[in-house]
Amino acid sequence: MKIGIIGLGRMGGNISRRLMRAGHETVVYDRNPDAIAALVGDGAIAASSLEDMKGKLDSPAIFWVMLPAGDPTEQTIASIAALSGDGDIVIDGGNSFYKDDIRRAKDLAEKKIRYVDVGTSGGVWGLERGFCMMVGGDKDAVSHIDPILAALAPGIGTIPRTPNRMANEGEDARAEQGYIHAGPAGAGHFVKMVHNGIEYGLMQAYAEGFDILKSKASERLPEDQRFDLNLTDIAEVWRRGSVISSWLLDLSAAALAKDMALEQFSGNVADSGEGQWTIDAAMEEAVPVNVLSAALFARYRSRVDHTFGDKLLSAMRYGFGGHVEIPQ
Amino acid sequence: MKIGIIGLGRMGGNISRRLMRAGHETVVYDRNPDAIAALVGDGAIAASSLEDMKGKLDSPAIFWVMLPAGDPTEQTIASIAALSGDGDIVIDGGNSFYKDDIRRAKDLAEKKIRYVDVGTSGGVWGLERGFCMMVGGDKDAVSHIDPILAALAPGIGTIPRTPNRMANEGEDARAEQGYIHAGPAGAGHFVKMVHNGIEYGLMQAYAEGFDILKSKASERLPEDQRFDLNLTDIAEVWRRGSVISSWLLDLSAAALAKDMALEQFSGNVADSGEGQWTIDAAMEEAVPVNVLSAALFARYRSRVDHTFGDKLLSAMRYGFGGHVEIPQ
Amino acid sequence: MKIGIIGLGRMGGNISRRLMRAGHETVVYDRNPDAIAALVGDGAIAASSLEDMKGKLDSPAIFWVMLPAGDPTEQTIASIAALSGDGDIVIDGGNSFYKDDIRRAKDLAEKKIRYVDVGTSGGVWGLERGFCMMVGGDKDAVSHIDPILAALAPGIGTIPRTPNRMANEGEDARAEQGYIHAGPAGAGHFVKMVHNGIEYGLMQAYAEGFDILKSKASERLPEDQRFDLNLTDIAEVWRRGSVISSWLLDLSAAALAKDMALEQFSGNVADSGEGQWTIDAAMEEAVPVNVLSAALFARYRSRVDHTFGDKLLSAMRYGFGGHVEIPQ
């Protein structure tokens, strides 16, 4: 198939490359001409504008928008909408908020444009490993782009099959290939959002565990209670037959093997919006999520030296006990 | 009555003073001769050693130990035990771990020494305001020292009476005076321990709330979403008729009135052992305590720049997404 | 002054009564004629409709809307706006979301109507104790209704003054009377929202602490580790001189004095929207709020027998360990 790709960053560029390797044609656009040139070198067709892209695509035209969530995505989709019409398909492959998808799908439907939201996991590894995709939107549109999705997905590969798969009605055979049609517009990004919420929780569980291991050498402990543990070996051994083996553990093991002190990392941890949206969704549903929220808040906390709250605690302690807490 | 007081720090000194004001005699000892001299200036009888103290007390002798929990308290009680016998009373008024009380009471009982644990709240304000006391131990011993406890307690004062008090069997009339006999040895410090666990939770609730108020002026927010709130006024107004009025809020209001930025406080917040013991007790009982534990952990977190876990999070993010997190 | 009050539930009715006691006139309206009649019996002027109310008020007219947040408040304010104009004042005394205030104030300003949001704490006790009020909106409008606010507020009463009050520039003298002008439209409800978020945290801290005390009698513990504690006495003694004395503790002591087992209460705990909004605000500001969120989530959890997540945990345990978890 032929597909237009807007946004040629790490993710967009690799999506284009993986599609071309599978024999698809990609028409590519980015604000940055160098990014376009790099893809053209790999076999893509350059577009000088969205209008130019539209002219170079088949009918119905398929656009894959791969831009930061918020204004960049919003404005680009509006521009594409202005150029498009009957049966054209707009895919948002970024990390949009799923309520924006619901709104956009409704708006675009009035112009007979079909909107598909694709939550995409796989990061920098997607080119080789394939992308795991959670898709929301109109059923016909999702079927139409199936060759694209199938090419981007990892496929069944060497991962063992789950027993009883496809024994129940309503299951999606594509799941074993690494993508699903999760539901109507917004469902793809909703599932991806929760995926990221879980990701935060998993990461923080490992982070706390390794912190306990490392601090077991702390001088705070009596000397005969200390262990000087090799975290690199521990991460490695857990990859092999333990209950907590995972891809995130593989990454941890690799980072620790490179430098067990992780000195190159500042410890100021960013969060994309999805952790926050996951907590919002949980609250709308009245679902208790102490782990997912604690994981998000640990990141907020990592980015400040002291909260104002910490100072207020000290002030209260001084007030009732005369405790004076001076800088360490 | 006549009572020996060992340990003349802030708490022990004020206990001696409040007892003398009520007409009791105190025989006082401290490692530091200046501390003894100061109390003698206020009317106390000096003891040059525990042995000397014992000689200056009536029979049965009453010892009030007011020292840091752990070794200092443990060793002093052992020394007193070596000097004491039939019917003498040893009071631990500090913050001992309640399981140590259970053990000590059993050991001392073999020598007919009666052990009483008194969890004492009131801090530097106790001299004027009176001390709130939670008492564990032998019933007769607790009755014997009632004049001491009654003198230290705040008394009914101006605090309104709770409706229905004393309508039920088994209630302790002393509660309205500000002290109770909570149960056998250890019960006093157990109740005080949970008191401190709750205290951590209350403090952190205010801390987080004021943090949200202060950060409402943050540049992270869109300009039309910011409020520049006067925290001093807010703390004050909440003292008056709101659901969250409390003594800790009074202290917060006083600290904020002195300096709304709380600049003199570093934000490194200490914890005594009791928050930790409270979580231990909850786990032994399988009681979920997300608030009390979060309050304790916030203090741990306040004392380090970055956890090792923060760095591991950054390392994983780099691993799957190529995200680079550099120092602020 | 003369003021119209719309919504004569527990809060609205008591506000009307407290104002009349202070010599103000209230024109009252409610969907339920009985509620109107009850207030008329206390001296209020009945209004048969909003239009009728408007006719019975002076100019500028002052409307106090005391209705559930969301549609009831929204629609009533829209109706008032249709009747009102130059200089009239609309007060939302309910629990509206502060972003709704910002929007409404902007909309009403186009018609020269002045909008004031009043976060009101005090519950069923407000009639006697006075209401603690956090006010947002136009400065002139807030000044105009000052006699109303002053009459509703508790006043300085017997609560001790905070040292250093009014020593700093910019402080609001009204705080000591029990109300403040917190900032522009929305600021009143924002401060009240955080107040409620803190309230949840404080309540959960006590709840967890009393749970630990009660479960200390649990058969899960070895017999010599159990204490059968009198919670009624403990709540009472903490009211007197302890660090954790508060109004919420007073209420706890009263409830426990009535029935130490609290058997009349189901334990399904509701939450109004404000706990959730507080977490939302914290996330917008990137403030870590583990205590406030845990308090909210404990309420969600209290309302279901088992989460689906609990079942998934059991399913995983069965998967890796063959553990079978059957109903208790």
Place this chain on the structure above:
Amino acid sequence: MKIGIIGLGRMGGNISRRLMRAGHETVVYDRNPDAIAALVGDGAIAASSLEDMKGKLDSPAIFWVMLPAGDPTEQTIASIAALSGDGDIVIDGGNSFYKDDIRRAKDLAEKKIRYVDVGTSGGVWGLERGFCMMVGGDKDAVSHIDPILAALAPGIGTIPRTPNRMANEGEDARAEQGYIHAGPAGAGHFVKMVHNGIEYGLMQAYAEGFDILKSKASERLPEDQRFDLNLTDIAEVWRRGSVISSWLLDLSAAALAKDMALEQFSGNVADSGEGQWTIDAAMEEAVPVNVLSAALFARYRSRVDHTFGDKLLSAMRYGFGGHVEIPQ
């Protein structure tokens, strides 16, 4: 080699079988004669008592104790110690508390018995998949039993190697085979304990995430905000190329494929002691662990209908607001 195995439950039985498959001889004992008979059928040598076992082993004798932590393990090790001496090796392969290991190793060393603690992960899958082992104790003893450990471990298998492994000094080549010598006595169980603490956190992260997905169909939400998601498909697709793929997710996918409603599971989730010990260790080190503790507390909460704390919340709400919370 020849090894005695005491405790032929799921774990002990499979350890014996896996060792025999690798050509080792096992002498087996269990309180239950049927368990012995079953192993003998698979080629093991029966022991009628610990004394009998000792007689059938080589010198130094090697004992692998695979019993529940606490009294059963403690008493069995004492009995073995009474029979053993110079150079004999006692392995505790169960889930003992690491401080018990430190104590036992010291005690046994006085009799020249060498103590090794082996934290063992792998559950019911270990027979086929191999066991991941974290070993603590005397270096010579650990070297002596290396053939045993190597046979039990999964080996390098098909799991990709971690880049940079063995590039740093001090790394343990055995980690890639699935076992490590973590440190002195206790270090093995300490690392296994933290492993289980992390396991709880990971499981709860998935549990909360799937709860949000399932509750997205809740009638609490406005109808146009609901998605009826297929959790079976979602678990499956996340196994394939997503950031959160893991063995626990594989197990979740298998459970959901069998029954998406998980109806056979009650949702009362047990915890072994290790989650609790992990929190204890964290507190001793002053490491904040909001995620690991929340995961543990969710299990406590899953086992009661209502906490007493829930009722106290209702009682306070009734006290300040007149809110009546009746059973759902």
